[in-house]
Amino acid sequence: MEREGDAVLSIRDLRVHFSTDRGLVRAVDGVDLSVRAGETMALVGESGSGKTVTALSIMKLVPVPPGRIVSGEIDFRGEDLLKMPLGKVREKRGRDIAMIFQEPASSLNPTITVGEQIMEAIRLHQGLRGRAALEKAIEMLNLVKIQNPEKRVREYPHQLSGGMKQRVMIAVGLSCRPKLLIADEPTASLDVTIQAQILHLMKELRHEVGTTTLLITHSLGIVAEMADRVSVMYAGRIVETAPVHDIFRDPLHPYTRGLVKSIVNMREERRRLDVIPGAPPNPARLPEGCRFNPRCEYADERCRREEPGYARVGDARWVRCWMTLEGGRRQ
Numbered sequence: 001m002e003r004e005g006d007a008v009l010s011i012r013d014l015r016v017h018f019s020t021d022r023g024l025v026r027a028v029d030g031v032d033l034s035v036r037a038g039e040t041m042a043l044v045g046e047s048g049s050g051k052t053v054t055a056l057s058i059m060k061l062v063p064v065p066p067g068r069i070v071s072g073e074i075d076f077r078g079e080d081l082l083k084m085p086l087g088k089v090r091e092k093r094g095r096d097i098a099m100i101f102q103e104p105a106s107s108l109n110p111t112i113t114v115g116e117q118i119m120e121a122i123r124l125h126q127g128l129r130g131r132a133a134l135e136k137a138i139e140m141l142n143l144v145k146i147q148n149p150e151k152r153v154r155e156y157p158h159q160l161s162g163g164m165k166q167r168v169m170i171a172v173g174l175s176c177r178p179k180l181l182i183a184d185e186p187t188a189s190l191d192v193t194i195q196a197q198i199l200h201l202m203k204e205l206r207h208e209v210g211t212t213t214l215l216i217t218h219s220l221g222i223v224a225e226m227a228d229r230v231s232v233m234y235a236g237r238i239v240e241t242a243p244v245h246d247i248f249r250d251p252l253h254p255y256t257r258g259l260v261k262s263i264v265n266m267r268e269e270r271r272r273l274d275v276i277p278g279a280p281p282n283p284a285r286l287p288e289g290c291r292f293n294p295r296c297e298y299a300d301e302r303c304r305r306e307e308p309g310y311a312r313v314g315d316a317r318w319v320r321c322w323m324t325l326e327g328g329r330r331q
């Protein structure tokens with residue numbers, strides 16, 4: 001049993017590459033990330049930065065080929081998942097690690113009732129059968145605030161709205177009482193009101209069930225709402241990790257600053273959105289030096305030539321940027 005604050009998951013120098021006709025895509029290229037017991041850790045970054053590939057690696061679900069886990073370590077409660085035989089990792093999936101995806105419709109089986117899908121997890125992981133499993137399934141639907149659970153438990157996914165499907169996915173995910181819940185853009189396909197309801201539900205569940213969560217999102221708004229700590233991903237790497245309030249109060253990496261500025265402006269409802277100029281690099285042709293340098297207003301010769309290592313700031317945060325490493329900010 002972990003104590004609150006112990007690392008449940010520690011990813012070190014993870015590299016996952018894909019052979020494509022565009023060339024070698026270094027989708028994840030040196031990721032360091034940890035999730036501590038009881039916390040909600042957010043992984044935030046633009047589309048294509050490698051968030052989903054990182055999550056799939058934890059579950060050993062990266063398609064091989066075209067993908068290849070080139071190197072790294074994924075320590076889950078003291079064992080390296082990358083060294084573990086696939087069969088053993090499969091056992092952990094669903095039991096110790098659950099994942100909910102962006103698109104609930106595609107993760108639920110359309111030919112099986114929602115009750116059956118929850119009961120499958122319950123039978124497998126909690127050993128309950130018959131009436132007891134059914135009651136547990138109803139209890140899970142209750143937990144995720146689905147009205148009329150006794151009726152809904154017999155329904156098929158197509159009879160449910162998008163928001164309800166996502167609630168069912170969360171119920172399936174939590175049925176095995178996972179040690180780690182990975183939620184990859186769990187609300188991205190839902191409209192704003194339903195999105196808010198699901199986020200609210202996830203927060204409540206956190207208090208009720210105490211789930212340790214890795215929450216993947218491209219929205220800093222969701223990070224502010226949900227997370228304790230955050231890692232910011234850019235072009236296959238983490239560029240900054242910090243407690244959430246530090247990220248908003250004093251973002252250190254110029255990329256993080258750009259992200260934070262754009263959300264502040266959205267809050268103030270200014271018409272002009274302060275977006276970071278330029279586009280993320282083509283992952284098959286990453287720039288020399290710091291990967292953010294072509295978009296960085298502070299970049300100098302060194303940034304274009306040499307990749308920065310980590311600068312520790314205090315005992316809770318670190319950033320990959322020459323400015324911090326050199327101990328000052330360039331104006």
Ligand SMILES: Nc1ncnc2c1ncn2[C@@H]1O[C@H](COP(=O)(O)OP(=O)(O)OP(=O)(O)O)[C@@H](O)[C@H]1O
Nearest residue numbers: 018020027046047048049050051052053063066283
């Ligand atoms: N099966 C695959 N084959 C080839 N390339 C892939 C494959 N899966 C992912 N990639 C590439 O890896 C990179 C990272 O993709 P990933 O899906 O992890 O991004 P993401 O950060 O989750 O983006 P989004 O916010 O859009 O979900 C992208 O360049 C993508 O094209």
Ligand SMILES: [Mg+2]
Nearest residue numbers: 051052053184
């Ligand atoms: Mg993704």
